[in-house]
Amino acid sequence: MSGIIEIIFAEFNYWIYVTLMMIGFYAMIAKKNLIKKVIGANIFQTAIFLFYISLAEVKGGTAPILLHGHDGADAAHKAVSEVIYVNPLPHVLILTAIVVAVSTTAVALALIIKIYEEYGSLEEDVILAYRRQLQPEFSEHARQKQEGEQ
Amino acid sequence: MTGFDLITDHLPVLTVVIPLMAGFLTPIVGWIDRKLCWYWVMLTMFAVLLMTSSNLYTVITSGTIHYHLGGWTPPIGIEYVIDLLNGFVCLIIAFIGLMVGIYSIESIKKELPNKIIPFYSIFLLLITGLMGMTITGDIFNFYVFLEISSLTAYALIAMGDRGDGVVASFNYLIMGTVAASFILLGIGYLYAVTGSLNIADMQGLLPSIYDNKVVLAALAFFMVGFSIKVGLFPLHAWLPDAYTHAPSAASALIAGLMTKVGAYAMIRFMFSVFTPEFVIDMTRMAEILTWAAALAIVVGSVLAIAQSDIKRMLAYSSISQIGYILLGVGLANVIGMQGGLLHILNHSLMKCALFLVAGAIFYRTGIRNLHQFQGLGKKMPVTTTVFLIAALSMIGVPGTVGFTSKWYLALGSINAGQWIFVIVILVSSLLNIVYFWRVFDNIWFGHPHEVEHIKRDEAPLSMLIPMVLLAVLCIFFGLFAYYPLHYVLEPLSNALLGIGVLP
Amino acid sequence: MAIETVHSITPALAVLVSMVASVLILAFGKYPNIREGWTFVAAFIKFSLVISMLPLILEGKVITYTVIEMLPNLPIAFKVDAFGILFAITSSFLWIFVSSYSIGYMRTLKEHAQTRYYFCFAIALSSAIGIAFSANLVTLFLFYELLTISTYPLVAHTETSEAISSGRKYLTYLMISGISLLFSILVVYHYTGTTEFSFSGIAGLETLPRTTLYILFITFMVGCAKAAFMPLHAWLPAAMVAPTPVSALLHAVAVVKAGVFTAIRVILYVFGIDLMEISGLWLYMAYFVSITIILASIFAMTQDNLKKRLAYSTVSQLSYVVLGAVLITQHGITGGMLHIPYHGFMKITLFMCAGALIVTAKKENISDMNGIARQMPITMLAFTVGALGMIGMPPAGGYITKWYLLLGAAELDNMILIGVLLISAVLNAAYFFPVIYVAFFKKPDKELTYKEAPLTMLVPLTLTAIISIIIGIWPDAPGMFLDIVNIAVANVTGGGI
Amino acid sequence: MKIIALIAVILAGGMLIYAGQDLPAFGDPESPAYQHPIIEHYITHAETESGVGNIVTALLANYRGYDTLGEVTVIFTAGMTVILLLRRREI
Amino acid sequence: MIWILDITLLLFLVVCAIAAISIKDLLSAVIILSAYSLIMAIVWVEMQSVDVGFTEAAVGAGITTVLFIATLARTEGRSED
Amino acid sequence: MSGIQESIVIRTVVRIMVPFIQIFALYVIMHGASGPGGGFQGGVIFGAGIILYAMIYGHKEGKQRMSDKLNRILSSSGVAIFAVTGISCLVFGGMFLQYGVVPLLPDNPAVVSRLLIDVVEIGIGITVLAVMISLFFDVSPPETDEEELPASEEAGQ
Structure with missing residues (x-):
């Protein structure tokens, strides 16, 4: 019983991150609402983070914080020989990546606010229709200039 | 030990750290006086140009430079590696950055008068990001700098035309996030199977596990991610809007550099992280790339013909030109590779010049629709001449840079036995003629009664200098393609394809 | 036969002169007299530079100059041989006349954008000389493209929608052909590793499979669309919307001549006589151009517009040149090469006459020209000289080239080709005599008031007519075209004169 | 879509x-990522080389400190971008 | 029995993700995203990556949510899909 | 949010809590060396404290605590601290960010390294808190009394 569950468990994180990535990816492409796209991006990115953290896991490992306080090098070696630490490298990478993700989200949200101020909507198709109406070939400036000359 | 010695040892890291420092000190400089910002940027970019030139010179004369950040030996810490490939690309970045920097003073004053300080801050950070991506020898570090460059690019594009710029930027952001996530995932896969993040270390570890499915998946994710970043044809949807609606200076910078650095990254990942035999023989990824590139060349050119906004036309033309670079890379023979790599330089020069011209015309007249260009040849003779030279170069007239790379690409295609690509290259030259000639016609054959009263009204000197310089270089490297080819590209192509070893 | 090589910068200077002149023309755009002065100065300097090289060539030497090594094994280089200097002398000499004529024409008609006109003209001349002196296919291609680009503004000069659409047509044809030429050059470079012309053809091409060789030849000939072979000739009549001096430039001086020049370079100096003969390409090509000769003459008869008629005449006459070259006999090649300068002088005379008619009589259609010779006798006499030359009747030079061509065809015992030459002579007569008849013998519909064209136009056309006669009467004077051609033929056939 | x-x-x-x-x-624990010698190095030398007990911090600020510099730059860029987009005053 | 907790949390993650992208009221979606982040943080802490869990809790569940809500306050709260 | 802003209980609780949050944030930053936490997390928490304050007391009050100018200086100087630390290592003959070479305590590079790691963490914390606060101020809805220009007048250059 527990053996089967162990097998499922062994791959379970991978299944979950695949599912989450697909959900997030789908939301990024298919959802018309801009906020939903950003939510999707967040899910997508966290799914990848989950993958990295899963990589770092070592069975029976503890958090990569040395367990002895500050007693010096010898103690450190002793501690290492007794304790298995999980892989710290993916953690560091993901710390960086989380920051990148939040920065991207912040920029995306700022863009969304600007878009809303300009078009009064967060739906992609509404915005698109509005832009078509405006005849994108002529920029604002060119149109004013033309009118000025006539 | 003099101060100079102190610097020379650390040039690799300083090329990235100096624009970075300058970038976040810009708000403080601008706080003193906003006019100082431009001089600040000029100073920085000039220093960066000197440093990158020195780096490339060192690489050519005494071989690859390794710089261990934090003093940790490579697999432990992060390493900067400058070989011919990224020394070459860094020099391009620094040069184009300087040119656009000079140009920006007037255009930003007019287009974004309220946002001078953040513009320059972000400008420098973009240079930082691109430099960092190019120079690094560690794939996760690459990802971090990729994100710096992406975020700054979103910001620059969003500064453009009201509304349109922001929407373009948002679309780019979504696509860029997908691309970056794919790349991050690919990095994770490679890390999972090798345990290393260092490119050289990884290249040593990978060949024994090439039959591992994870490695193939990583390659696939990288290729898709970078294809989005460079705007390769079916994944190009973000590019035209982004190039069209960004402020003039930003368009020139992004068009001149972003996709080129993306292409660099693709080359780096294909040939330095993986090995040529994996990319060429085992997965045939190179061949797939050539077909996608050929498609991009044709479709990009055809779509460019349909445009009436000059910047949008140039954007579609970029899509096709990126195809040239990747075609050369994908051909995976020495001649084709040289053509592709040379086209990185050539396309930066030409496309940057063209976007600067488009910006200068917009600056003076406010016109971007090329049907309204009548008589511009009289009004802005120097600007339009630069346009002529750069466009002829795009077309591939001999004596200009465009010819040399097309020549190599076509020869490379013949060598690879792919005659169809020769035809693609030649046909796209014809299509280039079609869409550029419409502009020429309008510029030089304005109807006489309209031309008579047009007065000469040239763009300001600070805009003309970089444009003219780029045009001159277009011709210079057309006639003296020998220098980049002999000193950089030939040994480089051999090394990338595993035929020779870098000095 | 060892050929002595001399290194000299003169060919590069000859090319550069009009480039420099073009800049000066642009700089002095505001002062018409100085601007046109530069044109003249450049024309004379260019001609004297070209002539200064002639003695060396007549001694059987070759002048070379490498400008830069653009890509490895792919230099931009000049090499002056007898055939090159033949074309160079023709075009640089005729430039002097065309310049003078242009000034008269443009000023009389008060054309706009004259600075651009002279600028482009100077660049076009540079390109023509560049083509003449090219040492390899890439250099030739460079100037070939430059010629296309610089003549486009001339063709579309009037900027009417008709002119622009003709210009587009011109550009489309020539650019497509340029691409084809580039493709051919690529193939040659790929298989042989060089693009340099050689008197016996580029070594290595003979190893190609026959099909590849044929395809290569076809793409090369498509690349020479400037020579207006029949299916690719449509740009030439369309380009007749251009001002007449431009037509003269296109037909007599630079563009189509560059086309046939390139064709001959390809046939004799890339493929070489031996390869042409072994592969049998010469015969196919000879039949092919024969069709052009006959068809173009028939088209010419149907045209009422004088310039268009002349245009079709050019299409037909140029094919003589190529026909001569593909006959690959000594006489045939002599005839073909000699036809380049001869046709140049005669055709330029004809065009300048047509232009004079447009400027003074405002007449373009042959049916309106009744009795026009009474008012403009000199012009029409010159026209007659040119026309006789075209038909192949003494005293103008045309009969000499036709004679050589016939000799060449006769040597081969090929009755079809002999027949073609004879029929075409009859056809030429059939479309030129009506013009002469109408002008001299028909009564004018009403009283005509105009007189001869201004002197700047009249003098050049008279001079070219006289020269046409001189080269017909003394073709073998020392240093004249026949001398040069003999050396060129000796070079390619590898034998003595 | x-x-x-x-x-x-x-x-x-x-x-x-x-x-x-x-x-x-x-x-x-046999995975390549964990078996790579650098992990051993990090765990055993973090204390002696960096003086910190948290290996993640040692990596973050020391072994891969340069990544972190990039990360801070990303944040700074994001802040700058948002200021640029949303501030109405002259900046 | 810790794996039961793990599996429950992971399944809950999927549920939250689906809910976050399919719910029409954006404020609810954002709150659910915040919950998703929090669960993710717990999962990570459970996997011995304390620092990352800490960061995700502060950033994903904290700042990101605040920014989302602030954005919603300036725009509109409903989505059509 | 106006309902929350007027609640005296919440106002008082926040007023009391914010200093504690900030002290906790400083603890997190400094504790990063030996336990979970670090500059980034601490910076976010510190920023969250001020954001909380600004949410309850309004932007105006919040900006008295953290003015734009201060914010700008802080966000630049945080990165500057980091980069200058790196460059100072160059000056002492090491590689970029090679902490061990800085001769603060010549015999014990580990301790020097530890000190500089703390400096770097503080730098990260400063930038993060400044940026987080400015993100909040910019993204959140402007309050009516401090709005300078209506949206429509800004365009047109």
């Missing part, structure tokens, strides 16, 4: 599952 999205998602998912077959098992 939905169809394209679904196709893209299925393609990506397929690739992920395909790759998943060869990924090292979850929590496997």
Whole structure:
């Protein structure tokens, strides 16, 4: 019983991150609402983070914080020989990546606010229709200039 | 030990750290006086140009430079590696950055008068990001700098035309996030199977596990991610809007550099992280790339013909030109590779010049629709001449840079036995003629009664200098393609394809 | 036969002169007299530079100059041989006349954008000389493209929608052909590793499979669309919307001549006589151009517009040149090469006459020209000289080239080709005599008031007519075209004169 | 759009599952990532070389400190971008 | 029995993700995303990556949510899909 | 949010809590060396404290605590601290960010390294808190009394 569950468990994180990535990816492409796209991006990115953290896991490992306080090098070696630490490298990478993700989200949200101020909507198709109406070939400036000359 | 010695040892890291420092000190400089910002940027970019030139010179004369950040030996810490490939690309970045920097003073004053300080801050950070991506020898570090460059690019594009710029930027952001996530995932896969993040270390570890499915998946994710970043044809949807609606200076910078650095990254990942035999023989990824590139060349050119906004036309033309670079890379023979790599330089020069011209015309007249260009040849003779030279170069007239790379690409295609690509290259030259000639016609054959009263009204000197310089270089490297080819590209192509070893 | 090589910068200077002149023309755009002065100065300097090289060539030497090594094994280089200097002398000499004529024409008609006109003209001349002196296919291609680009503004000069659409047509044809030429050059470079012309053809091409060789030849000939072979000739009549001096430039001086020049370079100096003969390409090509000769003459008869008629005449006459070259006999090649300068002088005379008619009589259609010779006798006499030359009747030079061509065809015992030459002579007569008849013998519909064209136009056309006669009467004077051609033929056939 | 999205998602998912077959098992101490000598180095030398007990901090600020500099730059850039986009005053 | 907790949390993640992208009220979606982040943080802490869990809790569940809500306050709260 | 802003209980609780949050944030930053936490997390928490304050007391009050100018200086100087630390290592003959070479305590590079790691963490914390606060101020809805220009007048250059 527990053996089967162990097998499922062994791959379970991978299944979950695949599912989450697909959900997030789908939301990024298919959802018309801009906020939903950003939510999707967040899910997508966290799914990848989950993958990295899963990589770092070592069975029976503890958090990569040395367990002895500050007693010096010898103690450190002793501690290492007794304790298995999980892989710290993916953690560091993901710390960086989380920051990148939040920065991207912040920029995306700022863009969304600007878009809303300009078009009064967060739906992609509404915005698109509005832009078509405006005849994108002529920029604002060119149109004013033309009118000025006539 | 003099101060100079102190610097020379650390040039690799300083090329990235100096624009970075300058970038976040810009708000403080601008706080003193906003006019100082431009001089600040000029100073920085000039220093960066000197440093990158020195780096490339060192690489050519005494071989690859390794710089261990934090003093940790490579697999432990992060390493900067400058070989011919990224020394070459860094020099391009620094040069184009300087040119656009000079140009920006007037255009930003007019287009974004309220946002001078953040513009320059972000400008420098973009240079930082691109430099960092190019120079690094560690794939996760690459990802971090990729994100710096992406975020700054979103910001620059969003500064453009009201509304349109922001929407373009948002679309780019979504696509860029997908691309970056794919790349991050690919990095994770490679890390999972090798345990290393260092490119050289990884290249040593990978060949024994090439039959591992994870490695193939990583390659696939990288290729898709970078294809989005460079705007390769079916994944190009973000590019035209982004190039069209960004402020003039930003368009020139992004068009001149972003996709080129993306292409660099693709080359780096294909040939330095993986090995040529994996990319060429085992997965045939190179061949797939050539077909996608050929498609991009044709479709990009055809779509460019349909445009009436000059910047949008140039954007579609970029899509096709990126195809040239990747075609050369994908051909995976020495001649084709040289053509592709040379086209990185050539396309930066030409496309940057063209976007600067488009910006200068917009600056003076406010016109971007090329049907309204009548008589511009009289009004802005120097600007339009630069346009002529750069466009002829795009077309591939001999004596200009465009010819040399097309020549190599076509020869490379013949060598690879792919005659169809020769035809693609030649046909796209014809299509280039079609869409550029419409502009020429309008510029030089304005109807006489309209031309008579047009007065000469040239763009300001600070805009003309970089444009003219780029045009001159277009011709210079057309006639003296020998220098980049002999000193950089030939040994480089051999090394990338595993035929020779870098000095 | 060892050929002595001399290194000299003169060919590069000859090319550069009009480039420099073009800049000066642009700089002095505001002062018409100085601007046109530069044109003249450049024309004379260019001609004297070209002539200064002639003695060396007549001694059987070759002048070379490498400008830069653009890509490895792919230099931009000049090499002056007898055939090159033949074309160079023709075009640089005729430039002097065309310049003078242009000034008269443009000023009389008060054309706009004259600075651009002279600028482009100077660049076009540079390109023509560049083509003449090219040492390899890439250099030739460079100037070939430059010629296309610089003549486009001339063709579309009037900027009417008709002119622009003709210009587009011109550009489309020539650019497509340029691409084809580039493709051919690529193939040659790929298989042989060089693009340099050689008197016996580029070594290595003979190893190609026959099909590849044929395809290569076809793409090369498509690349020479400037020579207006029949299916690719449509740009030439369309380009007749251009001002007449431009037509003269296109037909007599630079563009189509560059086309046939390139064709001959390809046939004799890339493929070489031996390869042409072994592969049998010469015969196919000879039949092919024969069709052009006959068809173009028939088209010419149907045209009422004088310039268009002349245009079709050019299409037909140029094919003589190529026909001569593909006959690959000594006489045939002599005839073909000699036809380049001869046709140049005669055709330029004809065009300048047509232009004079447009400027003074405002007449373009042959049916309106009744009795026009009474008012403009000199012009029409010159026209007659040119026309006789075209038909192949003494005293103008045309009969000499036709004679050589016939000799060449006769040597081969090929009755079809002999027949073609004879029929075409009859056809030429059939479309030129009506013009002469109408002008001299028909009564004018009403009283005509105009007189001869201004002197700047009249003098050049008279001079070219006289020269046409001189080269017909003394073709073998020392240093004249026949001398040069003999050396060129000796070079390619590898034998003595 | 939905169809394209679904196709893209299925393609990506397929690739992920395909790759998943060869990924090292979850929590496997024999995985290449854990067996690489650098991990050993990090764990044993973090204290002596960096003076900190938290290996993650040692990596973050010391071994891979340069990444962190990049990370801070990303944050700074984001802040700058948002200021640029949303501030109304002259900046 | 810790794996039961793990599996429950992971399944809950999927549920949250689906809910976050399919719910029409954006504020609810954002709150659910915040919950998703929090669960993710717990999962990570459970996997011995304390620092990352800490960061995700502060950033994903904290700042990101605040920014989302602030954005919603300036725009509109409903989505059509 | 106006309902929350007027609640005296919440106002008081926040007023009391914010200093504690900030002290906790400083603890997190400094504790990063030996336990979970670090500059980034601490910076976010510190920022969250001020954001909380600004949410309850309004932007105006919040900006008295953290003015734009201060914010700008802080966000630049945080990165500057980091980069200058790196460059100072160059000056002492090491590689970029090679902490051990800085001769603060010549015999014990580990301790020097530890000190500089703390400096770097503080730098990260400063930038993060400044940026987080400015993100909040910019993204959140402007309050009516401090709005300078209506949206429509800004365009047109």
